[in-house]
Amino acid sequence: MKLTHNHPPRFANFILKWILFREEFNEKSGDLEEVYYYLCDDIGIFKTKLWYWWQIVVAIPVFISNTIYWSSAMLKNYVKIAFRNLRKHKGYSFINIAGLAIGMACFILMVLYVINEFSYDKFHENYDRICRVIRKYEASSNRPESLIGRTPAPLAPTIVKEFPEVVNGTRVGEVNGTLRLNNKSFIEKGIFTDESFFEIFNFDLITGQKKTVLAAPFSMVITETLAKKYFKTENPIGKILNFSKQLNVQRSNSISESYDVKITGVIRDVPQNSHIQFDYILSFITLASTPGSMTRLEEWGRSSFYNYIELVPGVFYAELHERLAEYSPRFRGTDPGKYILQPLSDIHWETKLLDEMPGNIINDKKYLYLFSTIAFIILIVACINYMNLATARFSRRTKEIGLRKVVGARKAQLIKQFIGESIFLSVISSFLAVLLVSLVLPYFNAFIAGSIQLNWFENPISVAFLLGMVLLVGIVAGSYPALFLAAFQPVTILKGNVEKTTHGSGLRNALVVLQFSISICLITGTLVVSDQLDFVRTKDVGYDREHVVVIPLRDDQARQNTNVIIQELVKNPTIEMVSGSDYIPLEKNNVHYVKYINDAGEQKGIDVFTSSIGYDFFEVYKLHLVKGRNFSRNFETDERSAVILNETAVQLAGWSEPVGKVIDDLGNRVIGVVKDFHQSSLHEKIDPMAFFLSPADYTFLSARIVPGDIPSTIQILKKTIEKYSPNIVFEYYFQDEYFNNKYKADERFGRAFGYGSALAIFIACLGVFGLASFATERRKKEIAIRKVLGASVSNIVRNLSKEFLISIIVANIFAWPVAYFVMNKWLQNFAYRISIDVWPFVLSAILALIVAFITVGFLSIKAASANPVDSLQHG
Amino acid sequence: MKLLSRAEEIMLLTILKLDDNAYGVSIRKQIYMDTGDMWSFASIYTPLDKLTRKKFVTKIKGEPTAARGGKSKYMYQITRDGKKALLEIQKTHSQIWAGIPKFALD
Numbered sequence: 001m002k003l004t005h006n007h008p009p010r011f012a013n014f015i016l017k018w019i020l021f022r023e024e025f026n027e028k029s030g031d032l033e034e035v036y037y038y039l040c041d042d043i044g045i046f047k048t049k050l051w052y053w054w055q056i057v058v059a060i061p062v063f064i065s066n067t068i069y070w071s072s073a074m075l076k077n078y079v080k081i082a083f084r085n086l087r088k089h090k091g092y093s094f095i096n097i098a099g100l101a102i103g104m105a106c107f108i109l110m111v112l113y114v115i116n117e118f119s120y121d122k123f124h125e126n127y128d129r130i131c132r133v134i135r136k137y138e139a140s141s142n143r144p145e146s147l148i149g150r151t152p153a154p155l156a157p158t159i160v161k162e163f164p165e166v167v168n169g170t171r172v173g174e175v176n177g178t179l180r181l182n183n184k185s186f187i188e189k190g191i192f193t194d195e196s197f198f199e200i201f202n203f204d205l206i207t208g209q210k211k212t213v214l215a216a217p218f219s220m221v222i223t224e225t226l227a228k229k230y231f232k233t234e235n236p237i238g239k240i241l242n243f244s245k246q247l248n249v250q251r252s253n254s255i256s257e258s259y260d261v262k263i264t265g266v267i268r269d270v271p272q273n274s275h276i277q278f279d280y281i282l283s284f285i286t287l288a289s290t291p292g293s294m295t296r297l298e299e300w301g302r303s304s305f306y307n308y309i310e311l312v313p314g315v316f317y318a319e320l321h322e323r324l325a326e327y328s329p330r331f332r333g334t335d336p337g338k339y340i341l342q343p344l345s346d347i348h349w350e351t352k353l354l355d356e357m358p359g360n361i362i363n364d365k366k367y368l369y370l371f372s373t374i375a376f377i378i379l380i381v382a383c384i385n386y387m388n389l390a391t392a393r394f395s396r397r398t399k400e401i402g403l404r405k406v407v408g409a410r411k412a413q414l415i416k417q418f419i420g421e422s423i424f425l426s427v428i429s430s431f432l433a434v435l436l437v438s439l440v441l442p443y444f445n446a447f448i449a450g451s452i453q454l455n456w457f458e459n460p461i462s463v464a465f466l467l468g469m470v471l472l473v474g475i476v477a478g479s480y481p482a483l484f485l486a487a488f489q490p491v492t493i494l495k496g497n498v499e500k501t502t503h504g505s506g507l508r509n510a511l512v513v514l515q516f517s518i519s520i521c522l523i524t525g526t527l528v529v530s531d532q533l534d535f536v537r538t539k540d541v542g543y544d545r546e547h548v549v550v551i552p553l554r555d556d557q558a559r560q561n562t563n564v565i566i567q568e569l570v571k572n573p574t575i576e577m578v579s580g581s582d583y584i585p586l587e588k589n590n591v592h593y594v595k596y597i598n599d600a601g602e603q604k605g606i607d608v609f610t611s612s613i614g615y616d617f618f619e620v621y622k623l624h625l626v627k628g629r630n631f632s633r634n635f636e637t638d639e640r641s642a643v644i645l646n647e648t649a650v651q652l653a654g655w656s657e658p659v660g661k662v663i664d665d666l667g668n669r670v671i672g673v674v675k676d677f678h679q680s681s682l683h684e685k686i687d688p689m690a691f692f693l694s695p696a697d698y699t700f701l702s703a704r705i706v707p708g709d710i711p712s713t714i715q716i717l718k719k720t721i722e723k724y725s726p727n728i729v730f731e732y733y734f735q736d737e738y739f740n741n742k743y744k745a746d747e748r749f750g751r752a753f754g755y756g757s758a759l760a761i762f763i764a765c766l767g768v769f770g771l772a773s774f775a776t777e778r779r780k781k782e783i784a785i786r787k788v789l790g791a792s793v794s795n796i797v798r799n800l801s802k803e804f805l806i807s808i809i810v811a812n813i814f815a816w817p818v819a820y821f822v823m824n825k826w827l828q829n830f831a832y833r834i835s836i837d838v839w840p841f842v843l844s845a846i847l848a849l850i851v852a853f854i855t856v857g858f859l860s861i862k863a864a865s866a867n868p869v870d871s872l873q874h875g
Numbered sequence: 876m877k878l879l880s881r882a883e884e885i886m887l888l889t890i891l892k893l894d895d896n897a898y899g900v901s902i903r904k905q906i907y908m909d910t911g912d913m914w915s916f917a918s919i920y921t922p923l924d925k926l927t928r929k930k931f932v933t934k935i936k937g938e939p940t941a942a943r944g945g946k947s948k949y950m951y952q953i954t955r956d957g958k959k960a961l962l963e964i965q966k967t968h969s970q971i972w973a974g975i976p977k978f979a980l981d
Contacts, residue, residue, distance in 0.1 A: 026946045027936065031899030032916055059917035066921065 008036050009049055012056050020056070020063050074413070081400075082421045089393060092770060096389050097429045099766045100473065102759060103382025104433035107469065109444055110375030112437075112452050117368055120273045120348040124202045129311045130344040133159065133324075137593075137607075138338070148591065149306055151339070156196075156307040163323065165315040170196040171284065171305040172276065179280070180242040181230050187731070188226065189277065192305075194284035200310045201276070207237055208265025214283040221265040221281040236263045243282070261286070275347045308344075317341055367749060374756040377518055381763050383477040384511045389770035390422065390481035391508060401485055414486040422478025423471060430470045447748065509807055512771060515764040516811035516852070517818075520844045522757030524819040527840035529750040532827060535834045536743060542677025543586070544622040548735040550585055551701040551717065558725035562614075562698045568720050574706045574713045579620045580698025582612035585735070586621065586679050594664040594690070598654045606652050608645070609679075609687050612694040618674060620704045621735075628659040628672030631693040635671075639695050643668045647676040649688030663690070678832075685831045702735070749826075761848070765855055768804065772856045776800060776863035784868035796864035801856045808852050812845045819844075879964045882922045885910070887931060887961055890953050897951045898937070899923075923951065931957030 008029075016032075017025040032055065039048040086093045121127060133155060135148040156169030173192040178185050197203075198210040205213065206224065213221050220241065227236045244258035261282065270277055311320065325338050349365050404414060445452055553559050566578045595605040615631055618624075626647065631638050643663060650658045650673050661670045676686050705713045718730045776783070783796055791799075820836060827833045879887065889905045890897040899919060907913050926932040932951050939947045953961075 024949070027949045028899065028916075028920065030946045030948050034900050035903075055916045058915040059920075062917045062921050066924070 006040060006045055008033055008052050012052055015056055020059050074417075078417050078420055079424075081417075082424050085397070085421070086425075092389060092393050092773075093425070095766045095770055096386050096425060097432060099382045099385045099389075099763050100426060100429035100477070101432035101436060102763060103379040104430055104469065104473065105436040105440070106375045106756075106759065107379040108433060108437050108466075109440070110372050111465070113444075113448060114368060114372055116273060116452050117348070121275055121344050123271065123274070124200070124344070126200065126310055127344055129313060129315075130200055130308060131311070131317070131341040132344070132347060133307045133309060133339050134342050136338050136340045150304055151307045153305050155305075155339075156309055159307075159309055159324075162327065163320065165312050165320055166309045167312050168196050168200050169307065169309040170194055170200050171307045172197065173284075173287075173305045174278070175282070178244050179226075179230070180244070181239075184230065186229070188279045190280035190282060191276065191278045192282045192284050192287060197281070200308060203270065204268040206266045206268060207235075213265035214281065214285075216262075216264070217283055217286040217289045218259060218261045219264040219283040219286070220261040221267055222263060223267055223269045223279050225269050226279050227263075227266050236266060239263050259286075309341075317343065370749070371752055374522070374752065377522075378756060378759050378763065379473075381515050381518055381760055381767075383473060384515055385763055385767040385770070386422070386425075386477040387480045388508050388511050388767055389774075390478065391484055393770075393774065397485075411486045415482045418482035418485060419475055419478045422482070423474030426470050426474030426477070429473075430466065434466075447751070508771060509803070512764075512767060512804070513807045513811045513814070515760075515767050516808055516848055517815040519757060519761040519764045520812055520815035520848050521819040521822070522753060522760050523844035523847055524815070524840045525823060526750065526753040526757050527843060528819075528823045528836060529746075529753050529826070531837070531840065532830065532834050533743065533746055533750055536746070536830070536832075537740065539832065541739070542623065542675060545735040545739050547705050547707050548620065549703045549705055549714070549717065549732050550735055550738070551703065551721065551730075551732045552584075553699055553701065553721070553725075558721055559697045559699060561724040562701065563696050565720055565724055566701070569703065569717065572713075572716050574708065574716065576704045576706060577616055577620050578701055578703045579617040580614035580694070581617060581700045581702065582694050582698060583700065585613075585617075585700055585702045586677075587611075592664075592690070596653060596661065596663045599656060600654075604653070606649070606688060608649055608690040610690050610692060612692045614694055614696075614698055617691075617702070620702045621677075623677060624675045625672045626675050628670070630672060638671070638693050641666070641668050642671045642693055644672045644674055644691040645670055646674050646686070646689045646691075648686050649690060652688050668692070683830050761851060765851055768852050768855045769859070772800075772804065772859045775803070776859050780863070780866070781872060783863055784866070784872045787864070787868045788872075793861065793864040797857060797860040800860040800863070801853065804852055804856050805849070808845075808849055811848065812841075815844075816841050878967060879960050880922070882918065883926055883931075884961070884964055886919075886922045886926060887953060887957055890932060890951050891958075891961070895950070895952070898948050902951070926957065927951075929956075929960075930954060931960050 013029060016029055021028045032052070036048055036052060039051060043051075124130060132149070133151055135151060137148070153171055153173075156171050160166050160169040170193055175190055175192060176187060177190060178187050193214065195211060195214045197214070198205065205221070208221065213219060220243070222230075222236060230236070230241065231239065240260050240262055242258060243261045267281075270279075321341055324341065327339075401414065441452065553562070558565070562580050566580065569575050569578045591607050591609050593605050593607050595603060598604050613631075615633060618630055625644070628644070631642060631644070635642070645653075645658060645663075653661075653663075655661055658670050658673055662668065663670065674691070678686060679689065703717060714732065717732065721730060779800070783800075786796055786799075819841065823836055827836070885906060886902065889902050889909070893901055893905055899916065902923075903914060903916070903919055906919075923932065927934050931954055933954055935950045935952065937947045937950050
C-alpha cells in the first residue's frame with residue numbers, strides 16, 4: 001500500500017535523475033520505487049531509506065566505468081574524424097600547427113629565460129639571508145643620490161662583531177692577474193676573499209676543506225677549467241703558480257706585485273647565474289703579507305672591497321638598516337655616506353651602483369617584462385590565428401555537425417569533440433615547438449648571454465608546465481570555434497543555408513585587426529629602436545675613437561718601461577701618437593668627493609670621477625681644452641698638484657673662472673678645462689671628471705694609428721712591447737669596438753623587437769591567408785557569377801581585398817598610439833635620444849598593407865581565375 | 876566470439892525464464908530465488924545495459940501504469956542473438972567441465 005507522505009529520499013532521487021540514470025530515470029527509478037514501498041511495509045521506513053541510499057552508493061563506481069566506456073566508444077570516432085580532417089585540409093592544418101608551434105616555442109623560450117634570470121644567485125643555501133653592504137649618499141644640493149658598492153676591508157668583520165643579528169661576513173676584492181706556470185702565462189680574473197666566503201656562499205669545493213683552503217697566505221683555489229688549462233689531468237693541489245697582479249688603483253704609483261701561490265683547492269666552475277664571477281680565489285690574508293700593498297686590512301680609509309654579510313634567520317632588513325645607519329658615523333667619520341643593505345636578490349637587477357662588479361651583468365627588470373610581453377603577445381596572436389582559421393574551416397563541416405545533432409549528439413558532446421580536436425592539434429604543435437626550441441637554443445643562449453639547459457623531463461614541474469600549456473592553448477584556442485559551431489541549428493545547416501556561416505565574421509575581422517595592430521606596433525618599435533641605435537652610434541661623442549688601439553699592460557716590466565716604449569713607438573710612421581693612462585682609457589675609475597670653495601666663498605663638495613692619464617692623452621683622443629692648458633713636461637709641479645676638469649665639473653662647482661682654483665685638501669690646482677665628452681654610454685648624462693697627471697708606469701697605452709695596413713701596425717706594437725717585456729702576454733682592443741660594446745643590451749633589445757615583429761607579422765600573415773582563403777571559398781559561386789557577367793580579374797580582386805584593406809587601416813589607428821607610448825617610455829632610458837618621427841609609423845603601415853595585399857591578392861587572383869563553369873556546376 | 880560473463884549469463888537465463896514479464900524488479904526477485912543473493916540495482920542494470928548494447932536483449936518501453944504514478948517501465952526480451960549466445964556458453968561450459976570427475980574437486 002502506498003503512503004502518500006512517504007516517498008524515497010528526495011536527494012537520492014536527485015542523484016539518480018541527474019547523474020546516474022539521466023534519460024532513463026523515469027523507468028528505472030520506477031523499479032526502485034516499487035521495491036522501496038514493498039520494503040517499507042516489510043522492514044520499516046528508516047531501514048528502507050538506508051537501503052535505498054546503499055543502492056545508489058553501489059551504483060556509482062558502475063556509473064563511472066560505464067561513462068568511461070561510453071566516452072571511449074565515441075573517442076574512436078572522434079579521432080578518426082580528426083585525422084580525416086587534418087588530411088583533407090593539409091594546407092590549413094599545417095598553417096594552424098605552424099602558427100601555434102611558433103607561438104608556443106616563443107613562449108617556452110621566454111619562460112626559460114625568465115626562470116634563468118630569476119635564478120641568479122639562488123643556488124646559495126642562505127640566499128635570502130645574504131646581503132651586500134653598500135654606501136649611500138643622500139641627494140643634496142651638490143650631488144644627486146649615489147650608491148657606491150665598494151666599502152672598506154674591516155667593515156664585514158666589524159659588523160659581525162657589533163651586531164648580534166649578523167652571523168657572518170666576508171669581503172671580496174676583484175683582481176685581474178697574470179698566472180704563470182713554467183712558460184705558460186695567461187691573464188685571468190679572480191677574487192681575494194677570506195674563509196667566511198665559503199660559509200656564506202655555496203661554491204662547491206671539489207677538493208680541499210672549506211675551512212682551511214683560504215687559511216694560509218699565498219693560497220689559491222682554482223676552478224675546474226683553470227685546473228685543466230694549467231695542469232691538464234694532474235692533481236693541482238700543492239702545485240705552485242706565479243701570480244702577478246694589479247689592483248684597481250687611484251692615481252700614479254701603479255701597484256703591482258708578483259709572488260708564488262700554492263693551490264689548495266679546486267672548485268666547480270662558477271655558474272653563469274651568479275653575480276660574482278671568477279676563475280680563482282686568493283686568500284685574503286695574502287694581502288697582509290705582501291710588501292707595498294696599498295690595501296691594509298685594517299684601514300677604514302680605503303674602500304676597495306665588496307662586503308657581504310649573512311643575517312640570522314628571521315631578522316628583518318628594516319631593523320638592521322636603522323641600526324646600521326646609526327652606526328655609520330662611527331665607521332665613516334665625517335663622510336656623510338650611510339651604510340645600507342642590499343639584499344642578494346636585488347644585486348642582479350638594476351641597482352645604479354656607481355661601481356658595480358664587472359662580472360655582474362645587470363639586467364633591468366624592464367627588459368624582462370618587455371621580452372615576456374612580446375613572447376606572450378606572439379602566443380596570443382598564434383591562438384587568435386588558430387581561432388580564426390578553425391572557425392572558418394569548421395564552417396565547412398556544418399553538414400557533419402547537423403547530422404550529428406540529428407542522430408542525437410548533445411551540445412556538450414559536440415563541444416567536447418571540437419575542443420578535443422584542438423587539443424589534439426595543440427599536442428602536435430607542442431611537439432613541433434619542442435623541436436624548434438631545441439634547435440634554436442644555442443642561438444638564443446648566445447643572444448641573451450646565458451646558458452640555459454634543456455631538461456625537459458628531469459623536473460616534474462616542467463613536465464606539468466608543458467602539459468598545462470598544451471592543454472590551456474588547446475582549450476582556449478578551441479573554445480571559441482567549438483562554442484561557435486555547437487550553436488548551429490541542424491535544420492538551417494541541412495537545408496543548405498550556408499549564408500548563416502557569415503555569423504561571427506564580425507568577431508573574426510576584429511581578431512584580424514588585433515593581430516595586425518600588434519604586428520604594426522612591433523614593426524614600428526623595431527624601426528624606432530634601430531633609429532635610436534644608429535643615432536647613438538654616430539653621434540659625436542666629443543672625442544675621436546676611430547683608429548685608436550688600446551693595450552693593457554699587465555706586466556711589471558712593461559709598466560716600468562712605458563716611457564721608453566712610447567718613445568720608440570712614435571718613431572714609426574704608422575703610429576701617430578701614443579699616451580698612457582692608469583686605468584681603462586676614458587672610463588670613470590674612482591669617484592671622489594672633493595671639497596672646494598665656490599665663487600661665493602662657501603665651502604662645498606661634489607662627487608667627481610677621477611682618471612689618471614699621461615702626457616698627450618687628450619691629443620690621442622683629439623679632446624680639446626676650452627680653458628687653460630694641458631699637462632706639460634715644462635711644468636714639474638704638474639705631476640703632483642695639477643688637475644684638469646671637464647666642463648660639467650666646472651659647471652657643478654659653479655666657477656666662472658676655474659683656472660687656478662684649488663680642489664680638495666691636497667692642494668691640487670686646476671690648470672685647464674677639457675671639453676665635455678661622453679665617457680659612458682648615451683644612456684647617462686655626462687659626469688663631472690677630474691684628470692690627474694701620471695708621468696710614467698702606465699697600465700694602459702692608447703695609440704692612435706694611421707688607417708691602412710692595420711695588422712702590420714699591430715705587429716709593430718706587439719714587437720716593441722715584447723722587446724721591453726718578454727714575459728708579457730700581448731693583448732689589445734680597438735677603442736671604437738669597446739665603445740660599441742656598451743650598447744650590447746640595447747642592441748639585444750632592438751634585435752628582440754626585430755625578431756618579435758617578424759614572427760608576429762608572419763603569424764598574422766598566416767591568419768590573413770587562412771581567412772582570405774576561406775572567404776574566397778565561400779564566395780566561389782558569387783565570384784563565378786560576377787565573372788560570367790563580365791567582371792575582370794582585377795575587378796574581382798579589388799572586390800575581395802576591400803574587406804581586408806579596411807581591417808588594416810583600422811589596425812593602424814589602434815597601433816599607432818600604443819607604439820608611440822611604448823617607444824617614448826623606452827627612449828627615456830637615454831639621456832640623449834632622438835625624437836620620434838612620423839616615418840616609422842607610416843613605413844610599418846605600408847609594410848603591413850603590402851604584406852596583407854600580397855597574401856590576399858595571391859588568393860583572390862587564384863579564385864578570380866577559376867573557371868566559372870566548375871564553380872557553378874559542382875557548387 | 877566473446878563469451879558471456881557469469882552475470883550476463885544469469886541475467887539472460889532469468890529473462891528467458893520470465894518470458895514476457897522481465898523487468899528490473901522481477902529479474903531481481905527471480906535471481907534471488909535462484910541464487911539466494913539479493914543483487915543491487917546497479918549490478919542488475921549494468922549487465923542489462925551491456926546486453927542491450929550487444930543486442931542480446933531488447934528493451935521495450937511498457938505502458939504507463941497508475942501504480943507507478945504515470946511512469947512506464949522497461950521490459951526486456953531476449954533476442955535470437957541472445958539465445959545463440961546462451962547456446963554457445965552452454966556448449967563451452969559442458970566441453971570444459973567434461974571429464975572432470977567429482978573427486979578432483981575435493
